[in-house]
Amino acid sequence: MAGPGALGSEVFPTIEVQLKVIAEDVIQKAKVDNAVVEVVEGEARNVLCDAVDKHQASILVVGSHGYGVIKRAVLGSVTDYCAHHVHCTVMIVKKPKMKH
Structure with a gap:
Protein backbone atom coordinates (compact mmCIF):
# COMPACT_ATOMS: atom_id res chain seq x y z
CA MET A 1 0.00 0.00 0.00
CA GLY A 42 -0.14 22.57 0.36
CA GLU A 43 -2.41 23.46 3.23
CA ALA A 44 -4.74 26.18 1.93
CA ARG A 45 -4.33 28.64 4.79
CA ASN A 46 -0.53 28.50 4.60
CA VAL A 47 -0.47 28.70 0.80
CA LEU A 48 -2.76 31.76 0.81
CA CYS A 49 -0.83 33.59 3.54
CA ASP A 50 2.48 32.86 1.78
CA ALA A 51 1.06 34.10 -1.54
CA VAL A 52 -0.05 37.38 0.05
CA ASP A 53 3.49 37.94 1.33
CA LYS A 54 5.18 36.78 -1.89
CA HIS A 55 3.09 39.05 -4.13
CA GLN A 56 2.76 41.91 -1.62
CA ALA A 57 -1.00 41.74 -2.13
CA SER A 58 -3.15 44.62 -0.94
CA ILE A 59 -6.29 42.44 -0.75
CA LEU A 60 -7.08 38.74 -0.39
CA VAL A 61 -10.50 37.58 -1.60
CA VAL A 62 -11.65 34.27 -0.12
CA GLY A 63 -14.91 32.38 -0.18
CA SER A 64 -16.92 31.20 2.80
CA HIS A 65 -18.66 27.83 2.83
CA GLY A 66 -21.19 29.11 5.33
CA TYR A 67 -20.56 26.34 7.86
CA GLY A 68 -22.19 26.75 11.23
CA VAL A 69 -20.31 27.87 14.33
CA ILE A 70 -19.84 24.35 15.70
CA LYS A 71 -18.59 22.84 12.45
CA ARG A 72 -16.24 25.79 11.92
CA ALA A 73 -14.92 25.44 15.49
CA VAL A 74 -14.21 21.74 15.00
CA LEU A 75 -12.81 21.90 11.47
CA GLY A 76 -11.22 25.31 11.65
CA SER A 77 -11.66 27.89 8.93
CA VAL A 78 -9.19 28.83 6.24
CA THR A 79 -11.00 32.15 5.88
CA ASP A 80 -10.83 32.88 9.61
CA TYR A 81 -7.15 31.92 9.77
CA CYS A 82 -6.25 34.15 6.83
CA ALA A 83 -8.30 37.05 8.20
CA HIS A 84 -6.20 36.96 11.37
CA HIS A 85 -2.77 36.25 9.87
CA VAL A 86 -2.34 38.08 6.55
CA HIS A 87 -1.03 41.63 6.40
CA CYS A 88 -3.62 43.01 4.00
CA THR A 89 -7.35 43.56 3.65
CA VAL A 90 -9.40 40.35 3.48
CA MET A 91 -12.69 40.29 1.55
CA ILE A 92 -14.91 37.33 2.45
CA VAL A 93 -17.41 36.36 -0.24
CA LYS A 94 -20.33 34.30 0.99
CA LYS A 95 -21.93 31.55 -1.05
CA PRO A 96 -25.20 32.82 -2.57
CA LYS A 97 -28.37 31.37 -1.08
CA MET A 98 -30.15 28.85 -3.27
CA LYS A 99 -33.55 29.88 -4.60
CA HIS A 100 -36.26 27.26 -4.17
Missing part, protein backbone atom coordinates in the same frame (compact mmCIF):
# COMPACT_ATOMS: atom_id res chain seq x y z
CA ALA A 2 1.35 3.43 -0.90
CA GLY A 3 1.97 6.02 1.78
CA PRO A 4 0.27 9.40 2.08
CA GLY A 5 0.89 11.65 -0.87
CA ALA A 6 1.96 8.84 -3.21
CA LEU A 7 -1.11 9.22 -5.40
CA GLY A 8 -0.80 13.01 -5.26
CA SER A 9 2.47 12.95 -7.18
CA GLU A 10 0.70 11.20 -10.06
CA VAL A 11 -2.55 13.19 -9.94
CA PHE A 12 -1.26 16.69 -9.18
CA PRO A 13 0.06 17.49 -12.70
CA THR A 14 -3.35 16.64 -14.21
CA ILE A 15 -5.21 18.71 -11.63
CA GLU A 16 -2.74 21.58 -12.11
CA VAL A 17 -3.49 21.73 -15.84
CA GLN A 18 -7.25 21.66 -15.22
CA LEU A 19 -7.04 24.39 -12.58
CA LYS A 20 -4.98 26.61 -14.87
CA VAL A 21 -7.56 26.22 -17.66
CA ILE A 22 -10.36 27.19 -15.26
CA ALA A 23 -8.34 30.14 -13.93
CA GLU A 24 -7.57 31.41 -17.43
CA ASP A 25 -11.28 31.23 -18.27
CA VAL A 26 -12.14 33.27 -15.16
CA ILE A 27 -9.45 35.83 -16.01
CA GLN A 28 -10.76 36.14 -19.56
CA LYS A 29 -14.35 36.61 -18.36
CA ALA A 30 -13.21 39.18 -15.79
CA LYS A 31 -11.28 41.03 -18.50
CA VAL A 32 -8.18 41.30 -16.32
CA ASP A 33 -4.86 42.03 -18.01
CA ASN A 34 -2.24 41.52 -15.32
CA ALA A 35 -3.36 38.35 -13.49
CA VAL A 36 -0.84 35.67 -12.57
CA VAL A 37 -1.97 32.05 -12.28
CA GLU A 38 -0.16 29.80 -9.82
CA VAL A 39 -1.20 26.35 -8.69
CA VAL A 40 0.45 25.51 -5.38
CA GLU A 41 0.19 22.29 -3.40
